[in-house]
Amino acid sequence: MQRRSVEGAVGRLALAAAGLALRGHEVLWQGEGGRVFPEGGPATLHEVPRGLGLARHSADIVLGGPDPIGAALAGWLVRARCMVLALDADSVRRWGHAGRGAWNTLHAWAVIDEADGALLQADPRGPDPERIALWPPQGPPTAPDATHPDTEVLERVCERALARQRGGAPRAGVFMDRDGTLVVERGYLSDPAELELLPGAVAALHELKAAGLPVIVISNQSGVERGLFPLSRVYEVMARLRVESRAAGIELDGIYFCPHRPEDGCVCRKPGTRLLERAAEDHLLTLRGSFMVGDKLLDVETVQRAGGRGVLVRSGYGREQERTLAGALRGAVPDHVCDDLAGASAWILATLESAEEA
Ligand SMILES: [Mg+2]
Structure with a gap:
């Protein structure tokens, strides 16, 4: 898995992604991982450079947001199957044709605040309501935390995205x-x-x-x-x-x-x-x-x-x-x-x- 920067609207996603690393998932981190893990973080979190060098790595899922263009490009470089973006209703409203096109290039899911949920679900240009997950109402953790509900939400969204991208009828496990x-x-x-x-x-x-x-x-x-x-x-x-x-x-x-x-x-x-x-x-x-x-x-x-x-x-x-x-x-x-x-x-x-x- 891979994500972009730690700031802004995706800060909550960044913390949850770092939580996934604490749960043992391999997370490729673009940007300064030290900001979420002052002590360097778990061995499953790897800082990777920006740019085309990303193609040396591979990942199942690209995490980012709210701009689907940058995320889709990163996803293409790492040969990702899915994309999970932290979105808000305002950013989606500002998406142009390119943004909407990028959203549709990868099997994409969104994680949003509850307050934006109704707005986005009512927006016909927005993501498929089936592919929207809500952040838990209690707000994000102050530091990466494997036990936090945000981490749980993101882990399940990633698993749901992978299973549905694979397609086909429900199978035995x-x-x-x-x-x-x-x-x-x-x-x-x-x-x-x-x-x-x-x-x-x-x-x-x-x-x-x-x-x-x-x-x-x-x-x-x-x-x-x-x-x-x-x-x-x-x-x-x-x-x-x-x-x-x-x-x-x-x-x-x-x-x-x-x-x-x-x-x-x-x-x-x-x-x-x-x-x-x-x-x-x-x-x-x-x-x-x-x-x-x-x-x-x-x-x-x-x-x-x-x-x-x-x-x-x-x-x-x-x-x-x-x-x-x-x-x-x-x-x-x-x-x-x-x-x-x-x-x-x-x-x-x-x-x-x-x-x-x-
Ligand atoms: Mg036993």
């Missing part, structure tokens, strides 16, 4: 539990330095991604509401997961987690299906036909409730959970049980293949 499934179970993992991908996880993810399946992490992180660690810690660990996966050639399509305790009665904690539904909406997935891999029966139950199929892996708590299966009178029964993610990936691919043949 693979939801993945984190602890004990993808990474070594540590018991309330909160230190990024302790994150360790399980053996074989990378190869399995490669297989799934090569088959065109989006991989989305769905995690219960009740340690937050239990007071064991702050919310920011979850993002730090998730950022490490993104960075480690990327180093192995895997770009995770999405990460969703629930910070609540079981007794909070929320709908997002697995086996609640809310996070799957949100991911399906953001990434254009069909839940019926999707899979979830996890080391607990609640992972299996979550996806089955949503109409998909669940795989129990024997890593993490999986072996223990498998033992409870035999005596259980009720509860989720996995569609498949195997040793690890490699086995899960092989089964998922074989299942999809035989469905295609049928």
